[in-house]
Amino acid sequence: MTVQEIWNDALVNIESVMGELNFKTWILPLEPYTIDGDNFVLITQSDFSRNYLANYKLLLKNALSDAAAKDLSPLFKLKNEVREYEDKGKPEVFKSNFYADSQLLDKYVFSNFITGSSNQFARAAAEAVVDNPGTTYNPLFLYGESGIGKTHLMHAIGNAIADEYPDKKILYVQSETFTNEMISAIKTAKSKEFREKYRNLDVLLIDDIQFITGKEGTQEEFFYTFEKLYSSNKQIVITSDVPPEKMTRLEERLKTRFQQGLMADMQTPDYETRVAILEQNSLKSEYNISKDVIEFIAKNISSNVRNLQGALNKTVAHARVFGEDITIELAKKALKDMIDETSINDITIPSIIDAVAKYYNITTRDIISPTRKSNIAFPRQIAMYICRIKTSFSLPVIGKYFADRNHTTVLYACDKVAEKIRTDKDIERDVNELINKLTY
Numbered sequence: 001m002t003v004q005e006i007w008n009d010a011l012v013n014i015e016s017v018m019g020e021l022n023f024k025t026w027i028l029p030l031e032p033y034t035i036d037g038d039n040f041v042l043i044t045q046s047d048f049s050r051n052y053l054a055n056y057k058l059l060l061k062n063a064l065s066d067a068a069a070k071d072l073s074p075l076f077k078l079k080n081e082v083r084e085y086e087d088k089g090k091p092e093v094f095k096s097n098f099y100a101d102s103q104l105l106d107k108y109v110f111s112n113f114i115t116g117s118s119n120q121f122a123r124a125a126a127e128a129v130v131d132n133p134g135t136t137y138n139p140l141f142l143y144g145e146s147g148i149g150k151t152h153l154m155h156a157i158g159n160a161i162a163d164e165y166p167d168k169k170i171l172y173v174q175s176e177t178f179t180n181e182m183i184s185a186i187k188t189a190k191s192k193e194f195r196e197k198y199r200n201l202d203v204l205l206i207d208d209i210q211f212i213t214g215k216e217g218t219q220e221e222f223f224y225t226f227e228k229l230y231s232s233n234k235q236i237v238i239t240s241d242v243p244p245e246k247m248t249r250l251e252e253r254l255k256t257r258f259q260q261g262l263m264a265d266m267q268t269p270d271y272e273t274r275v276a277i278l279e280q281n282s283l284k285s286e287y288n289i290s291k292d293v294i295e296f297i298a299k300n301i302s303s304n305v306r307n308l309q310g311a312l313n314k315t316v317a318h319a320r321v322f323g324e325d326i327t328i329e330l331a332k333k334a335l336k337d338m339i340d341e342t343s344i345n346d347i348t349i350p351s352i353i354d355a356v357a358k359y360y361n362i363t364t365r366d367i368i369s370p371t372r373k374s375n376i377a378f379p380r381q382i383a384m385y386i387c388r389i390k391t392s393f394s395l396p397v398i399g400k401y402f403a404d405r406n407h408t409t410v411l412y413a414c415d416k417v418a419e420k421i422r423t424d425k426d427i428e429r430d431v432n433e434l435i436n437k438l439t440y
Contacts, residue, residue, distance in 0.1 A: 104170065146241055161235070
């Protein structure tokens with residue numbers, strides 16, 4: 001992609017979240033100039049404009065990174081400041097050098113992979129593989145239920161290695177494709193070519209390995225492929241919906257091979273991660289999707305990333321077809337077949353306050369009081385947190401139920417509890433117990 005093409009794609013996302021006047025005043029006059037490392041150089045007309053554009057730096061960074069499928073930060077320069085690039089040559093084209101038949105999807109990269117507590121370890125392992133392919137974690141075995149980002153992370157590994165080591169032979173393949181190619185090779189007497197294709201790779205990314213269970217011929221062929229690559233210090237990355245020990249019809253020798261590297265469990269995304277995923281995807285929409293709608297979808301679609309993205313797309317499509325603004329009411333209508341209506345309506349803010357008060361042996365009056373005593377203040381924060389993740393009310397509305405506290409107080413409380421949940425198992429247990437009491 002050229003610099004101009006990246007900028008054109010980014011403009012679409014920027015315009016969708018900015019007001020028309022601000023977009024025309026501050027963004028359209030910018031001229032894309034070049035890419036310098038991780039910086040996307042934009043020419044601006046004045047120092048005043050440059051200083052003001054700092055307000056939109058994060059928005060520009062997200063839009064540019066999404067368009068380029070690579071982390072890029074805006075760097076604002078005046079025309080008289082860009083001569084340094086003319087001296088060393090202006091890199092007009094941004095591109096990645098992929099192995100011709102890699103089957104990698106360049107839309108799946110680390111920069112647009114949202115990381116949370118559910119996948120933090122897996123991402124760290126994936127980045128370590130990129131730093132030292134074939135040596136650090138080999139094989140890397142990613143497992144978890146469908147739709148939580150395993151394939152995205154696998155492609156991100158392949159794309160990052162391709163960028164870092166352009167001469168490496170990389171191949172992404174689904175296990176069923178591997179099986180079908182093997183059968184075809186046998187039928188056409190091309191087994192030698194098949195083996196050469198797979199055993200001369202530098203990086204093998206094989207998706208959904210659970211589908212080779214019970215297929216003796218495929219397992220045998222894959223075992224020898226694995227052995228050849230592993231003994232040559234070639235990187236192997238594998239995904240599955242279950243860990244090896246739960247594959248009852250997988251040969252023991254393969255189980256042990258899969259377990260000798262690093263196994264990383266990927267779980268369903270937590271609430272904060274779901275919100276971040278939706279916010280990222282909303283940038284691609286032509287609609288300005290409010291925080292309230294994003295939080296509503298995140299609260300009610302919790303199964304996996306794929307369903308989460310599907311829910312957002314369905315909501316946007318509903319708005320487009322019927323010419324309506326995207327509101328919580330529209331989202332309810334659009335997602336009525338995906339959301340249990342009773343789960344939306346049954347839990348109220350007063351019921352949450354009451355449940356938390358009883359759990360911590362205090363009164364509802366204590367919770368909404370101004371006191372800052374720790375035995376009351378933290379249960380109050382827990383109540384605010386549960387209100388946020390289990391109701392569709394906005395932060396200001398939640399604050400009104402807590403003696404008219406402002407939205408920043410509610411946000412601080414939610415962030416503090418979320419952090420405690422990640423670091424303190426007792427707090428995590430308490431919150432889960434409270435949610436279960438409210439839900440069932």
